[in-house]
Amino acid sequence: SAVISQKPSRDICQRGTSLTIQCQVDSQVTMMFWYRQQPGQSLTLIATANQGSEATYESGFVIDKFPISRPNLTFSTLTVSNMSPEDSSIYLCSVSRETNTEAFFGQGTRLTVV
Amino acid sequence: DAKTTQPPSMDCAEGRAANLPCNHSTISGNEYVYWYRQIHSQGPQYIIHGLKNNETNEMASLIITEDRKSSTLILPHATLRDTAVYYCIVRSPGYSSASKIIFGSGTRLSIRP
Numbered sequence: 001s002a003v004i005s006q007k008p009s010r011d012i013c014q015r016g017t018s019l020t021i022q023c024q025v026d027s028q029v030t031m032m033f034w035y036r037q038q039p040g041q042s043l044t045l046i047a048t049a050n051q052g053s054e055a056t057y058e059s060g061f062v063i064d065k066f067p068i069s070r071p072n073l074t075f076s077t078l079t080v081s082n083m084s085p086e087d088s089s090i091y092l093c094s095v096s097r098e099t100n101t102e103a104f105f106g107q108g109t110r111l112t113v114v
Numbered sequence: 115d116a117k118t119t120q121p122p123s124m125d126c127a128e129g130r131a132a133n134l135p136c137n138h139s140t141i142s143g144n145e146y147v148y149w150y151r152q153i154h155s156q157g158p159q160y161i162i163h164g165l166k167n168n169e170t171n172e173m174a175s176l177i178i179t180e181d182r183k184s185s186t187l188i189l190p191h192a193t194l195r196d197t198a199v200y201y202c203i204v205r206s207p208g209y210s211s212a213s214k215i216i217f218g219s220g221t222r223l224s225i226r227p
Contacts, residue, residue, distance in 0.1 A: 004157075033214060042201070043158070043217040092157055094215065102148070103215055105157030 002027055004106035006093055012112045013083055020079045021109045023093030028073035033094040033103070034066070043092065049076050083113045116218030117141065118202045125224040132189040134221050136202030139183040146205050147178060148215070149187045151198040158201065158217075161187065197225045 003026040013019050023032065031050055035043040046066055049055040055068040070076045080087055090110050096103040119137045126132040138147065148163040162169055162176045164185075169176045175188040189196055201220040206213050 031213070035217075042199075042219050045214055045216060048214050094158075096213075096215075102160035102163065104160070107157045 002029060002095055002097070002104040004093055004095060004104055006106035006109050008109055009107065010110040010112075012114060015084050015113055017083055018079055018081045019083065019111060020077050021091055021093075023076045023078070023095075023106060025074045025095050027097075029095040029097050030073075031096040031103075032070060032076045033096075034068060034076075034078045035092040035094060037090040037092060037108070039089070046078070046091075080111065083111075085113045087111065088113045116216050117145075117204045118218050120200070120202055120218060120221045122219060123222040123224070125226055126189075126192045128193060128225050128227050129191055132192040132196065132223060132225070134187040134189075134200050134202075134223065135184065136187070137184045138202070138204050141182050141204050142206070144207055146207070147176065147182075147185050148203045148205055149174070149176065150201045150203065150217075151196075152201070152220075153195075153198040161200075163205075192223075192225045194225050194227065196223065198223060 005024045007022045033048055034046040036046055037043045045058050046061045047055040047057045049068050049070040051070050051073050065081055067079045090108040092108045093106040094103050146163050146165050149161040150158040152158045162171055162174050164176045178185045199220040199222050201217050
């Protein structure tokens with residue numbers, strides 16, 4: 001298994017500001033994923049972040065709004081930029097070591113934009 | 115887009131087996147079937163996965179049809195703590211974005227006392 005620590009666990013932010021969410025894993029992992037879960041909805045993939053390469057963003061998500069860093073095999077950050085109330089969601093980090101094995105999820109960051 | 119379809123909700127009596135169906139009619143030969151669940155306000159939890167053979171672990175059993183177009187997750191003795199949203203996912207092998215995990219709408223399972 002993998003233990004994932006996400007920080008902060010929750011935050012309330014003013015519109016127009018930015019928040020950086022950290023994802024720390026207790027061991028090296030190949031793939032890291034960032035998701036958004038809006039209230040009452042399923043998880044939506046924002047981007048895939050592999051170490052040593054640019055993040056790959058899903059349709060509807062752009063790097064200017066959600067810049068991602070992946071400096072090493074145990075750490076990644078997601079920034080939510082120029083926030084609006086529509087960005088209020090839970091943001092989750094997920095990791096996978098190898099193909100065809102389970103992915104592990106952090107407990108999420110609950111973001112409220114006011 | 116998600117490659118699976120699931121009923122939006124189901125319920126089951128405590129102590130009985132809960133059988134959750136999933137259709138994945140466009141699954142490719144090298145794609146695995148994964149099941150996760152999400153208990154309220156927590157991150158998704160891995161349950162089980164398989165390619166074409168039936169699988170069993172301490173949490174559940176996974177039955178995949180011979181044509182691989184559908185599968186069933188079985189919780190043999192459901193408890194109140196199994197109340198959650200259950201997600202069926204197909205995933206490609208590899209280290210590229212092709213092996214990303216795409217969630218569908220899932221099945222909200224309610225266990226009644």
